[in-house]
Amino acid sequence: MPNTTSPVIFDGHNDVLLKLHNAGGLSATADFLTGRDGAIDSVSAAAGGFGGGFFAVYVPSPYDLDDKMDEMTKPEYDLPLPAPIDYKDAIPVVMAQAALLFDLEKRGALTICRTTADLRGALKSGKMAAILHMEGAEAIDPDLNTLEILYQAGLRSIGPVWSRPTIFGHGVPFRYPATPDTGEGLTEHGVRLVKRCNELGIMVDLSHLNEAGFWDVAQHSTKPLVATHSNAHAICPHSRNLTDKQLAAIKESDGMVGLNFAVAFLREDGQMLADVPLEQMLRHLDYLISHLGEDRVGLGSDYDGAVVPQDLTSCAGLPKLRQAMKDHGYEDALIAKLCNENWLRVLEKTWGK
Numbered sequence: 001m002p003n004t005t006s007p008v009i010f011d012g013h014n015d016v017l018l019k020l021h022n023a024g025g026l027s028a029t030a031d032f033l034t035g036r037d038g039a040i041d042s043v044s045a046a047a048g049g050f051g052g053g054f055f056a057v058y059v060p061s062p063y064d065l066d067d068k069m070d071e072m073t074k075p076e077y078d079l080p081l082p083a084p085i086d087y088k089d090a091i092p093v094v095m096a097q098a099a100l101l102f103d104l105e106k107r108g109a110l111t112i113c114r115t116t117a118d119l120r121g122a123l124k125s126g127k128m129a130a131i132l133h134m135e136g137a138e139a140i141d142p143d144l145n146t147l148e149i150l151y152q153a154g155l156r157s158i159g160p161v162w163s164r165p166t167i168f169g170h171g172v173p174f175r176y177p178a179t180p181d182t183g184e185g186l187t188e189h190g191v192r193l194v195k196r197c198n199e200l201g202i203m204v205d206l207s208h209l210n211e212a213g214f215w216d217v218a219q220h221s222t223k224p225l226v227a228t229h230s231n232a233h234a235i236c237p238h239s240r241n242l243t244d245k246q247l248a249a250i251k252e253s254d255g256m257v258g259l260n261f262a263v264a265f266l267r268e269d270g271q272m273l274a275d276v277p278l279e280q281m282l283r284h285l286d287y288l289i290s291h292l293g294e295d296r297v298g299l300g301s302d303y304d305g306a307v308v309p310q311d312l313t314s315c316a317g318l319p320k321l322r323q324a325m326k327d328h329g330y331e332d333a334l335i336a337k338l339c340n341e342n343w344l345r346v347l348e349k350t351w352g353k
Helices: 016-022 030-035 043-046 067-072 087-106 116-125 145-153 188-200 211-220 244-252 278-292 315-328 332-351
Strands: 009-014 050-057 111-112 128-135 155-159 258-259 297-299
Touching: 009 128, 009 258, 009 297, 009 315, 009 332, 016 050, 016 087, 030 043, 043 050, 050 087, 050 116, 087 111, 087 128, 087 145, 111 116, 116 128, 116 332, 128 145, 145 155, 145 188, 155 297, 188 211, 211 244, 244 258, 244 278, 258 278, 258 332, 278 297, 278 315, 297 332, 315 332
Parallel strands: 009 050, 050 128, 111 128, 128 155, 258 297
Antiparallel strands: none
16 A cells, blocks of 8 residues: 655644634644544644644634625625734734744644754654744734844745735635736835845735735745745636646746635636536646646645535545545655655745755
């Protein structure tokens, strides 16, 4: 029998920290080692060959999640964006969630990686590798002082927005069918944020930016363009997905895209329903590879933050995805690139170390 837990998977996005925060904060981190009600923990990771990924810090908006999910099961939908979140409200949440990641490291559950050498070492040793990521920059002040402090603490990736607007730019709503061309792009603060991230070696994540913001980053950034958890708009015409023109720009910059497991961005009908066969994920992978090349595509599950295909509700199920890739005809070298090597490549180019 083939070893379907290898190659180890390094993943572009998860929301474990938000789930732990909502489950009680520091009192909930012990469950990560022994098993928890969620998609990622130490037990599931060992079973599925999950080597780590980008652990997002995210400040939630007050809304009824069940209503949102119900709306996204309809043939068409256009969810209104939540109101902006003020810095003073965001910063305590960000500090609390970042502290959870540090506590997981203290407990021996993972290693926070600040360089690609750290990342390679963790993956080789079998210790779960974590990159501190911020999904939405509400906790960054206009003078970028918080950015400097969080960088010193380990922040190595940031999305200027999570869909709702920030002082740095505008995101895409959850809208189907729709294009990502939904409004204004980066603000002056946003341009300064991108340039300072380039200087520090913090990756700028394009996944929730609208199309105007995408092109603003492309204009002002000197680093590869990266969307950590996005899919192909040509297959699923959702506002969150990337057009062929955007994919061409990512290829030209030598960046990459992580395939999002969220079913509303996989399904052709854009519905948030979990009965999605693995073949549909492979359709997106085929399309992304055809437009970006084999070196610029990876995985960006959105685990613990989205409805995912019923065969992959936990990272323990990832051997099914590897086997599906193999059965689809992907060679071992390509599977290794998709599972982790392409993330290592683009991070080395972005971080410079």
